[in-house]
């Protein structure tokens with residue numbers, strides 16, 4: 015039995031995800047998770063309602079995350095459908111997920127190397143983690159194939175994932191023993207040509223709320 019808020023390598027493999035070979039990090043990829051039509055509807059939603067992206071552990075670098083963000087509303091049928099697909103593939107109850115969030119990157123925009131978990135020593139740790147706990151797994155889907163640039167680079171394990179329409183990426187932010195895994199460090203590299211759209215689902219240790 016999996017703890018709530020947790021996925022597992024075994025489950026993801028059973029659901030057709032492929033593991034990126036690495037001893038240091040549980041990272042999985044699945045092509046064709048979303049269809050062209052599903053991606054198109056979700057891109058329209060991001061276009062309709064975007065705002066500048068923010069970061070939790072601010073480090074004073076105003077160019078650290080230059081993309082735009084869109085909070086997706088679960089009452090929209092396309093968002094509800096995506097929510098169900100994430101639940102199905104991850105095995106995680108949607109109640110443990112943060113709200114689905116879209117990102118749009120223009121040419122030259124990026125999200126510099128970061129981890130998705132919250133730094134326990136950071137002053138705002140309690141603000142972000144008191145209710146729902148730490149982030150557990152990240153599931154992220156690329157909604158389009160970018161003309162140039164925009165790859166997600168996991169530099170500790172030297173893996174670069176190219177954005178490709180409908181491709182799903184998932185990783186465990188912690189090691190199997192539950193400790194935070196610094197090898198999850200990743201960089202959404204600058205888009206060089208065209209735009210990039212992604213949607214991310216971050217799961218927590220406890221129900222979101």
Ligand SMILES: O=C(O)CCC(=O)C(=O)O
Nearest residue numbers: 125130165166202212214
């Ligand atoms: O856009 C990407 O490739 C990664 C985005 C990301 O790491 C994040 O939003 O936390």
Ligand SMILES: [Fe+2]
Nearest residue numbers: 128129130200
């Ligand atoms: Fe991230």
